Amino acid sequence: MSSSDHAHNETHTGEKSYQCIHCDTSFSRKDLLVQHQRTHTGEKPYKCSHCDKCFSKKCSVLKHQRIHTGEKPYQCNHCDKCFAQNCDLIKHQRKHTGE
Structure with missing residues (x-):
């Protein structure tokens, strides 16, 4: 079995072979x-x-750079207002749905 097949299977089995040396958190990939360890190292x-x-x-x-570029890829399907972040679109759409 290739390493990519093994990693893919771990996503289904819940196996977490990669453990953080700084805490008890484990990961399947x-x-x-590596991404998690940056919370400890500050990298x-x-x-x-x-x-x-x-x-x-x-x-x-990439999300931050939208501040500089003005890119707003998330568009409301009710009023066509656009947002830089999906979470802002979701909050906005609640105004239309009453949630």
């Missing part, structure tokens, strides 16, 4: 462990291309 390898702010996760720097 090595990349998730922030992803730097915004527009300012000096750094982030521990690639998805966080």
